[in-house]
Amino acid sequence: MAVNRTNENEGFLTSRVDALFNWSLKNSLWPMPLGISCCAIEMMAFAGPRYDVSRFGAEVFRFSPRQSDLLIVAGTVTYKMARVVRKIYDQMPDPKWVISMGVCASSGGMYRSYSVVQGIDQFVPVDVYVGGCPPRPDSLLKALMEIQKRIQAGETLTQQRRPEKVLVD
Amino acid sequence: MANSSRDKDNVAQIVRALEDKDTSAALEDPLENYMVLNMGPQHPATHGVLRLLVKLDGETVVECIPELGYLHRGYEKIAEASTYMEFIPHTDRLDYISPIANNVAYALAVEKIAGVEAPPRAQYIRVIGAELARVSSHLMAIGAMAMDVGAMTVFLWAFREREKLYDIFDLLTGVRFTTSYTRIGGVAQDLTDETKQAIGKFIDEFPHHHAEIIKMLNKNRIFLDRVVGVGAIDAETAIGLGFSGANLRGCGIEHDIRTFSPYLVYDQLSFDVITEKDGDCFARYMVRMREMLESVKIVRQALERIPQGPIKADLPKKVLPQKERVYEKMEELIHDFVIVNDGVNPDVGDVYVTTEGSKGELGFYIISDGSGHPWRMKIRSPSFCNLQALPYLVKGQMISDVVAIIGSIDPIMGEADK
Amino acid sequence: MIEKIEEKLRAALGENIISVKEFKDQVIVEARRDAIVEVCRFLKEDRELEFNFLSDICGADMLNFVDSSSRKAYLAVEHDYHPEEVPTAGRFMVIYQLTSLRNRTRIRVKVRVDGDNPVCPSLTSLYPAANWYERETFDMFGITFEGHPDMRRMYMPEEYDHHPLRKDFPLMGVPGSIPLPRK
Numbered sequence: 001m002a003v004n005r006t007n008e009n010e011g012f013l014t015s016r017v018d019a020l021f022n023w024s025l026k027n028s029l030w031p032m033p034l035g036i037s038c039c040a041i042e043m044m045a046f047a048g049p050r051y052d053v054s055r056f057g058a059e060v061f062r063f064s065p066r067q068s069d070l071l072i073v074a075g076t077v078t079y080k081m082a083r084v085v086r087k088i089y090d091q092m093p094d095p096k097w098v099i100s101m102g103v104c105a106s107s108g109g110m111y112r113s114y115s116v117v118q119g120i121d122q123f124v125p126v127d128v129y130v131g132g133c134p135p136r137p138d139s140l141l142k143a144l145m146e147i148q149k150r151i152q153a154g155e156t157l158t159q160q161r162r163p164e165k166v167l168v169d
Numbered sequence: 170m171a172n173s174s175r176d177k178d179n180v181a182q183i184v185r186a187l188e189d190k191d192t193s194a195a196l197e198d199p200l201e202n203y204m205v206l207n208m209g210p211q212h213p214a215t216h217g218v219l220r221l222l223v224k225l226d227g228e229t230v231v232e233c234i235p236e237l238g239y240l241h242r243g244y245e246k247i248a249e250a251s252t253y254m255e256f257i258p259h260t261d262r263l264d265y266i267s268p269i270a271n272n273v274a275y276a277l278a279v280e281k282i283a284g285v286e287a288p289p290r291a292q293y294i295r296v297i298g299a300e301l302a303r304v305s306s307h308l309m310a311i312g313a314m315a316m317d318v319g320a321m322t323v324f325l326w327a328f329r330e331r332e333k334l335y336d337i338f339d340l341l342t343g344v345r346f347t348t349s350y351t352r353i354g355g356v357a358q359d360l361t362d363e364t365k366q367a368i369g370k371f372i373d374e375f376p377h378h379h380a381e382i383i384k385m386l387n388k389n390r391i392f393l394d395r396v397v398g399v400g401a402i403d404a405e406t407a408i409g410l411g412f413s414g415a416n417l418r419g420c421g422i423e424h425d426i427r428t429f430s431p432y433l434v435y436d437q438l439s440f441d442v443i444t445e446k447d448g449d450c451f452a453r454y455m456v457r458m459r460e461m462l463e464s465v466k467i468v469r470q471a472l473e474r475i476p477q478g479p480i481k482a483d484l485p486k487k488v489l490p491q492k493e494r495v496y497e498k499m500e501e502l503i504h505d506f507v508i509v510n511d512g513v514n515p516d517v518g519d520v521y522v523t524t525e526g527s528k529g530e531l532g533f534y535i536i537s538d539g540s541g542h543p544w545r546m547k548i549r550s551p552s553f554c555n556l557q558a559l560p561y562l563v564k565g566q567m568i569s570d571v572v573a574i575i576g577s578i579d580p581i582m583g584e585a586d587k
Numbered sequence: 588m589i590e591k592i593e594e595k596l597r598a599a600l601g602e603n604i605i606s607v608k609e610f611k612d613q614v615i616v617e618a619r620r621d622a623i624v625e626v627c628r629f630l631k632e633d634r635e636l637e638f639n640f641l642s643d644i645c646g647a648d649m650l651n652f653v654d655s656s657s658r659k660a661y662l663a664v665e666h667d668y669h670p671e672e673v674p675t676a677g678r679f680m681v682i683y684q685l686t687s688l689r690n691r692t693r694i695r696v697k698v699r700v701d702g703d704n705p706v707c708p709s710l711t712s713l714y715p716a717a718n719w720y721e722r723e724t725f726d727m728f729g730i731t732f733e734g735h736p737d738m739r740r741m742y743m744p745e746e747y748d749h750h751p752l753r754k755d756f757p758l759m760g761v762p763g764s765i766p767l768p769r770k
């Protein structure tokens with residue numbers, strides 16, 4: 001977007017539609033907080049008074065996947081839960097992004113056991129991985145900013161050109 | 170399907186009435202069928218990944234079947250594969266609202282079977298940590314319950330207080346959230362003066378904020394209508410169903426492991442065991458509210474009486490030496506190496522040690538074969554046992570009360586699913 | 588305390604009590620499997636003992652359980668090590684933790700369950716709380732409780748074939764035993 005001021009009195013605005021679209025989209029992400037375990041508490045802190053995610057326009061937590069465009073998987077995903085996570089992801093309308101919060105969701109973390117999926121990227125595409133057990137709310141904010149950066153950079157309307165994955169830690 | 174014969178009868182009756190032009194025909198219960206509703210595992214009011222299958226007649230719950238296991242992480246199997254020391258970080262994530270209380274419970278269980286006793290200063294520090302954890306857990310319980318019945322403000326207030334507690338945990342243990350604070354035979358770091366001051370400041374201010382919440386909720390018509398008389402249970406059924414902790418005390422039973430079989434230094438501190446008689450959601454809420462003040466009282470006494478001295482027992486074969494000494498002394502280095510690799514080798518046998526966790530009776534049952542790994546470790550998690558009463562509590566209530574009841578039981582699925 | 592319990596139990600139940608021990612101040616009663624309901628009923632209904640609260644039920648797999656100190660002693664004198672195998676006749680143990688809220692005491696009752704036909708009588712008629720504890724034990728060890736109203740798995744998916752806490756089950760599970768959704 002640019003403001004063109006060739007003549008002092010006749011300024012006009014140039015932009016592409018998708019730049020405008022991306023700009024508005026990135027500042028009004030509606031997260032779907034999939035709080036499964038301990039990380040969910042830090043995710044609540046991220047929405048809470050101190051870290052206050054509304055500064056980034058993403059405070060509208062929607063508990064219905066159909067109204068949201070950012071899936072935050074916060075917690076340990078077990079095999080039993082995997083189907084649910086996938087279903088929620090499928091229900092979300094495009095364009096959509098996924099943050100894998102915490103080492104559990106990203107790689108199975110400290111649970112090398114028979115019931116825990118060793119990384120949710122085995123069944124949903126992940127955009128940003130956040131390290132930490134649990135990540136501090138700041139890291140999650142950083143992840144949100146990464147998503148915003150990607151929205152600004154990517155062609156959201158088609159969601160074709162996805163930049164590579166990001167790791168925040 | 171089961172009603173198909175009745176349907177046929179109904180259809181026949183309607184046809185007959187039409188043929189007779191009898192307009193007064195009444196079916197004997199035209200809408201007699203149930204709806205089965207699925208709540209969860211991803212539902213904001215189920216506090217994590219609890220799934221409920223609710224059978225409804227209109228809006229009344231006829232039957233409810235909880236389905237667990239969406240967060241079953243295999244703790245007991247992991248414990249068998251790790252040394253006693255290695256399991257401490259896992260205890261944080263059991264009841265992740267009050268990690269220190271779990272650390273303490275686990276350390277006590279291992280100490281019992283290994284025959285170690287923590288020095289007095291460590292015991293006081295543990296009491297302080299566990300009670301602050303209880304406050305933070307109850308705050309969460311109340312905030313979440315209030316949010317479930319529609320009072321968002323209390324949730325934010327509770328979180329504001331919890332953030333202060335997180336800062337204290339940060340000072341005390343080095344992290345906000347997953348503390349891993351206790352060691353077998355003591356605690357990881359000492360309580361510094363700075364931490365002491367921070368705790369002192371918190372417990373001075375807390376009663377004021379506590380009163381705010383009370384003021385907000387206890388005379389609030391909407392809140393009262395949603396919780397008073399909802400989800401009531403009598404004492405005998407509650408005992409039969411394995412209720413414990415604040416939930417059981419809400420039914421008028423004075424059962425608190427801190428006085429039942431005192432551990433740490435609880436027998437030297439004075440506090441009341443809070444009970445309420447009604448056994449409904451409001452009683453459970455009130456028990457939690459009042460218990461927070463008792464916890465603050467305990468912390469205050471503990472801060473006054475805490476003695477100087479070591480924070481780890483002096484038993485080189487069982488207790489990890491202080492890190493600074495490991496870098497300086499050969500023996501300490503060897504002991505550190507042996508304990509980390511071989512583990513604490515306790516006596517052969519089995520013990521069941523319980524503590525009053527934030528949710529109720531938190532027990533660890535350990536069978537040891539004398540090696541560094543537990544042969545079998547069972548976690549008696551209070552949330553699991555409390556949840557068992559849920560089908561009983563919601564029976565005959567409205568569907569919208571189910572969320573209030575779940576909130577009042579305060580289950581944490583990390584612990585319930587293990 | 589322990590003498591009194593032992594005396595009472597032996598008087599009332601005789602042969603069904605195998606041993607009464609004390610370890611680290613905790614009372615442990617070993618009973619015969621088929622008599623577990625009677626033993627618990629006695630402990631619950633006796634006026635003096637009154638163990639009215641069932642804290643927990645858990646299973647344990649004692650496959651090849653040996654005291655590791657004897658293992659070490661063997662190794663020290665360079666013997667070939669032959670662990671005395673626990674015969675399948677007593678492979679599993681089911682452990683009941685009872686509490687008396689009034690007397691402020693605890694007791695632990697253990698029974699042995701065979702490995703080839705793991706069944707055990709259910710306590711649900713006595714303590715409603717046993718319901719979920721027994722389901723959990725079934726899920727983890729495959730011990731079936733006779734007379735249980737709803738013997739299903741507690742944690743693992745219904746169609747799962749294995750019992751994770753058995754000692755012969757690997758920590759990382761059986762690959763592919765639970766399908767993941769397609770990407």
Ligand code: SF4
Binds near residue numbers: 076135262
């Ligand atoms: S990453 Fe750590 S804090 Fe987050 S869910 Fe996993 S264990 Fe819990």
